[in-house]
Amino acid sequence: MKLFAVPDLPEFESGDSIPDLVAERVDLRPDDVVCVASTVVSKVEDRVADLSSFPAGPRAREVAARLERATGEKKDPRFAQAVLEESTDLLMEAPFLLTETRFGHVTVNAGIDRSNVPGGDLLLLPRRPDESAARIEAGVDADRVIVTDTCGRPFRHGQRGVAIGWAGTPAARDWRGERDRDGRELGVTVQAVVDELAAAANLVAGEGDGGTPAVVVRDFDFGDHDGSDALFRDVEGDFVRQALRGWSFDDG
Amino acid sequence: MKLFAVPDLPEFESGDSIPDLVAERVDLRPDDVVCVASTVVSKVEDRVADLSSFPAGPRAREVAARLERATGEKKDPRFAQAVLEESTDLLMEAPFLLTETRFGHVTVNAGIDRSNVPGGDLLLLPRRPDESAARIEAGVDADRVIVTDTCGRPFRHGQRGVAIGWAGTPAARDWRGERDRDGRELGVTVQAVVDELAAAANLVAGEGDGGTPAVVVRDFDFGDHDGSDALFRDVEGDFVRQALRGWSFDDG
Numbered sequence: 270m271k272l273f274a275v276p277d278l279p280e281f282e283s284g285d286s287i288p289d290l291v292a293e294r295v296d297l298r299p300d301d302v303v304c305v306a307s308t309v310v311s312k313v314e315d316r317v318a319d320l321s322s323f324p325a326g327p328r329a330r331e332v333a334a335r336l337e338r339a340t341g342e343k344k345d346p347r348f349a350q351a352v353l354e355e356s357t358d359l360l361m362e363a364p365f366l367l368t369e370t371r372f373g374h375v376t377v378n379a380g381i382d383r384s385n386v387p388g389g390d391l392l393l394l395p396r397r398p399d400e401s402a403a404r405i406e407a408g409v410d411a412d413r414v415i416v417t418d419t420c421g422r423p424f425r426h427g428q429r430g431v432a433i434g435w436a437g438t439p440a441a442r443d444w445r446g447e448r449d450r451d452g453r454e455l456g457v458t459v460q461a462v463v464d465e466l467a468a469a470a471n472l473v474a475g476e477g478d479g480g481t482p483a484v485v486v487r488d489f490d491f492g493d494h495d496g497s498d499a500l501f502r503d504v505e506g507d508f509v510r511q512a513l514r515g516w517s518f519d520d521g
Numbered sequence: 522m523k524l525f526a527v528p529d530l531p532e533f534e535s536g537d538s539i540p541d542l543v544a545e546r547v548d549l550r551p552d553d554v555v556c557v558a559s560t561v562v563s564k565v566e567d568r569v570a571d572l573s574s575f576p577a578g579p580r581a582r583e584v585a586a587r588l589e590r591a592t593g594e595k596k597d598p599r600f601a602q603a604v605l606e607e608s609t610d611l612l613m614e615a616p617f618l619l620t621e622t623r624f625g626h627v628t629v630n631a632g633i634d635r636s637n638v639p640g641g642d643l644l645l646l647p648r649r650p651d652e653s654a655a656r657i658e659a660g661v662d663a664d665r666v667i668v669t670d671t672c673g674r675p676f677r678h679g680q681r682g683v684a685i686g687w688a689g690t691p692a693a694r695d696w697r698g699e700r701d702r703d704g705r706e707l708g709v710t711v712q713a714v715v716d717e718l719a720a721a722a723n724l725v726a727g728e729g730d731g732g733t734p735a736v737v738v739r740d741f742d743f744g745d746h747d748g749s750d751a752l753f754r755d756v757e758g759d760f761v762r763q764a765l766r767g768w769s770f771d772d773g
Contacts, residue, residue: 270524270725361760375676419712423675423761424627426751427693427713429720431677441679460671461679462724468681469721472714472741473522489724499678508613509675509761512768518760 270490272473275483280387281309283317288408291483301411302489304470306482307418307433308382310395310405317389323350332362339363339518348383348391355379355393360510363518370394373501374433375510376420394418398434406436411485413437417467423509430471432463432500439496447494459497522742524725527735532639533561535569540660543735553663554741556722558734559670559685560634562647562657569641575602584614591615591770600635600643607631607645612762615770622646625753626685627762628672646670650686658688663737665689669719675761682723684715684752691748699746711749 275294281287287305297303311317325333325346332353333346340363352366353359356379361367368379374394382392395401398416406414416434421427432440442460470484504510527546533539539557549555563569577585577598584605585598592615604618605611608631613619620631626646634644647653650668658666668686673679684692694712722736756762 270721272522272524272721364760423759424754425683425713425716426749426754427711427716429713429716459679460723461677461681464677464679465681465720465724468717469522469524469724471712472717472721475744492727497678502676502678507675508616508768508770509765512764513761515768516760516764 271487272469273485273487274473274475274481275485276481278481278483281312281482283313283315285313286408287313287405287483292409295485297410297485298487299410299412300488302413302415302438302466302486303405303409303411304415304417304467304474304484304486305402305405306474307380307394307398307416308392309482310398310401310416311382311392312387314395314401316393316395317386318351318391318393320345320347320351320390323347323354325350329353332359332366335363336366340365348378348381351381351391351393352379355381360513361516361518367513370433371396372398372433374418374431375501376418380418380420380433395434399436400434402434402436411437415463415466415470417470419471430464430467430469430474432467435463438463438491439498440500441497442491443495443497445495461500462491463500523739524721525737525739526725526727526733527737528733530733530735533564533734535565535567537565538660539565539657539735544661547737549662549737550739551662551664552740554665554667554690554718554738555657555661555663556667556669556719556726556736556738557654557657558726559632559646559650559668560644561734562650562653562668563634563644566647566653568645568647569638570603570643570645572597572599572603572642575599575606577602581605584611584618587615588618592617600630600633603633603643603645604631607633612765613768613770619765622685623648624650624685626670626683627753628670632670632672632685647686651688652686654686654688663689667715667718667722669722671723682716682719682721682726684719687715690715690743691750692752693749694743695747695749697747713752714743715752 329350330346333344333349336344356368358369380394386392402414418433419428445458581602582598585596585601588596608620610621632646638644654666670685671680692715697710
């Protein structure tokens, strides 16, 4: 398996064609996996926004005030408003906002980026990353596309790449019922392949002025296995999420 | 960046030399990263055990009884005893045992494998995976070694590869203070590189009778960045872990 960055990509702007910009730079093969950072998907899909377009309502003002108490830092209620509008659930209110995005991804601040936004204050995540991935996939010679994000996680420090949308591939590889070389049934059953591909791509993508938002994974063999597209857990089976409902940050 | 499985590895046994078995099959280069599955590290380090060597004490009997009520399945209190002995904290008691291993990794059942154990009932995780990685690194021409595991996570279905021990590389790449091509400070600060390498390796390793426990990552460039070895969060900054303390599974 090989990974390489798509070279010399320009800064992406609203309306740019990601398939064209990639195809001009790489001879893609059908079994390539093209991994595209959500930031550039958002830029071409015009998901740049200004704080002024999110006038804060009562709930956002409450959330921002709670965050100020918890962190001792000034918080803009318009940013809280943007997070609430982009979210379908709020898992933690302090000391940061842990949210469910409209498409089921659990991440801080609904994945809104404030640090890397030409032409605006905020970069929102794509509305429907699966649809974004499908549109890119329809325009390139590669049959598999993943829209990636980076986010933190419980228990372990640091961010790692994850998939938020995918097309042409199942999200996971299901080993259930298969056996090891001694005939014992396998312990690991479902492998989150798109997340592992996103993590691998993130190693090559880098960040900052040397960073590149599109990475090709070549010669990844999914193999002859069942696939599954359920990547985001139901609340019913997510005990961590249930536990967070009964928990509240102690302001001290 | 390229990844390839070390070909034709035999079944590993107690006392085998992982460095020798790898070096006989691959011409390693200094900047290669060798990723080795914890299962084979455990086998060569004689971490196979029988349930009979874990006579259940009062706490294990309590834990097993609670699991039986929660799941409706028969549970062996000796297995609970093994999990407790291998753990330094119990984050969830039902409907499964979520534990902190002695080296800080949070995983189910202290990572004890019951499904793939020739010569015993249980395969325990390596006692000190960092030391295991350092021993392997000292015996191969590659300068970087990662001991990998697979485990599930909150919010998302499926297992993915993670690092539990590493040598010759920092755990994470720190982008703090660096800037993007437009001079804006970077949003992502700490990238859990060893976890991303473990995830990438897991894509190539596979499972079952076609699985291979050692994968080489070639031409991964850490770059000129600060590094950090703090991979496992302190409880103080881990709000999910704090939330789990106040939560209890409802037996219904």
